[in-house]
Amino acid sequence: MALDFLGDLRRTHTCGELRAPDAGERVVLMGWVNRRRDLGSLIFVDVRDRTGITQVVFNAERNPAAHEKAATLRSEYVIAVIGKCKRRDADTINPNIETGEIEIVADELKILNESKTPPFLPSESVLPNEEVRLQYRYIDLRRPPMQANIELRHRVAMAIRDYLAGQGFFEIETPFMTRSTPEGARDYLVPSRVQPGKFYALPQSPQLFKQILMIAGCDKYFQIVRCFRDEDLRADRQPEFTQIDLEMSFPQPERVFEVVEGFLGAAFKAAGTEIKTPFPRMTYDQAIRLYGSDKPDMRLPAMADVRSAFTAADLEKLNINAGLPVVAIVIPSVGELSRHQRDEIKTMLGDKQRAKVFEDFKRLEKSFPDAARKIRATTGVRPEDLIVLVAGDSKPGAHPAEATTPPEVRQHDFAVCTAAGGLRLALAQKYAEKHGAFKDKKDFQFLWVTDFPMFEWDEQEKRWAAAHHPFTSPHEQDMEKLESDPAAVRALAYDVVLNGTELGSGSIRIHRQDIQKKIFRALGMSDDEALARFGFFLEALEYGTPPHGGIALGLDRIVMLLAGADSLREVIPFPKTAKAVDLMVDAPTPVSNAQLRELGIEVKKKAE
């Protein structure tokens, strides 16, 4: 049967919008054949577009020509239906679909396109494996849940744009073809044809450009922008991803927080969720001590150092190092554990941190009733809760007993806390069913983590590395420690965290060239080296740079959490696989020797 042309036929309604009061109207719908139910002289066709599904009836008696044509329809054919919207008889109403009170009695059917039998049907509830979904992404994206994620992403992005524009931010584009700054993530490189042997790099973030926009007097900048990092992938990491990037002049951290809380509030509202602002604030040190993580998941109780509940004799008996914290982890409502489950907890704790695990509260109560009473008072642990104590090991060499300087003590304390924090999350995951804290997908607990350390010791390179990035400003009060005690220098850096996921990271930047130089020096970078890498930027700093700062948030991650999805691939229309392959277009591909030659890149030798 010949296909029909669209001609000047115009759609009157979408497939999701007709309701009972529309009955009697003459309508034109267009969309895909979702399902066809052929009862002989009566054929039902569900027409689908991104807004929903409407049932169309073809009756052989009423309209033989249209009915005959409808018999040839197959899944995913593209059709136009001209007919009358009719209220359904009470006993044929379908309460499962929005348009279930009406149906279209077809007068005319136009088949605009056919479809091969698709490898899977958008209407099917059982998903094929991801390889098939990604190869036929255009079919996968027709599935209502994927359409919903695409719409959600659109709404979130638009709400953020609206909000920021309303706050006086300009959306300004920055180059995708820029220069490689080999620090941090690996760059994606683009060879230059005009400059043989030279390469552009795709930006890992527009960091220096947005700072230069502040120097340029743009005052408030934002961009919803693609960033690129050539690193290994994860469920929450894609090689190209989208950031909500912003920068402002003359801010304190709190001013940045207000803006972020504002646009996140708008974004979540657009997604149908109210969130509470302002978010709680917590310093990095508090986060480590209370949650053993720099991205605390606040949906479960904090940890507590219960060292003081024990007497010196207790600690000795337990073979616990009294110089280190004894961290109590409480997971509510877990109930009694089997012997096997208790033993398993010990294996869940990495031995690298040299920590010790005690089992449940009752056992502790038996051996140390006084300590148990005090621990109950501090943590509020109930009999039905799981409590695990993590302590430092007293093995010689496990910690330097001679550690006396505060940073060193802090280092060893934090090792115990982060080990405990890891166990806390593992236990939370394992017993999620019982405590129920992760069940509500709309339970969004935001948090600002502030005062990150300026430097981290890089064991491989044997030098201090920037914890955030080298343009982050130290605390004004910590400037004099830059050389004497780098470990104690706090940065004006902050993360916004949601349910244990880092959504974004930012800082107040260095706006003075003299301080920037000091930082490079503290990082072990010579003046020459700094000049070679960032000369253009250091020079710009010298021409009247205002105090400035900003942040960047992962749009994909925000949408993923809002969608309740487990992978970024569910909210990115065309994502890449774990090996960074696009299965639909089959990228990357080899290129011809001619192309390589043109780019001044060494041509591959032919085999043999």
Add this chain to the structure above:
RNA sequence: GGGGACGUAGUUCAGUUGGUUAGAACGCUGCCCUGUCACGGCAGAGGCCGCGGGUUCGAGUCCCGUCGUCCCCGCCA
């Protein structure tokens, strides 16, 4: 770079201790059916058991290698 899981019809899966003709459901094709909406009924087609090698009288099943997808560690200033 390392560890783990998986790979059988278009799709989702089953396949016993290695045994003769590899199954089911959905989808697909044809026929029947005037109130279905996961329509129903009857009949049928459809397989490089990812790929390569090995063990064996015999391999979907055991072994080695390889490719692909997923998850994790490293990595991601």
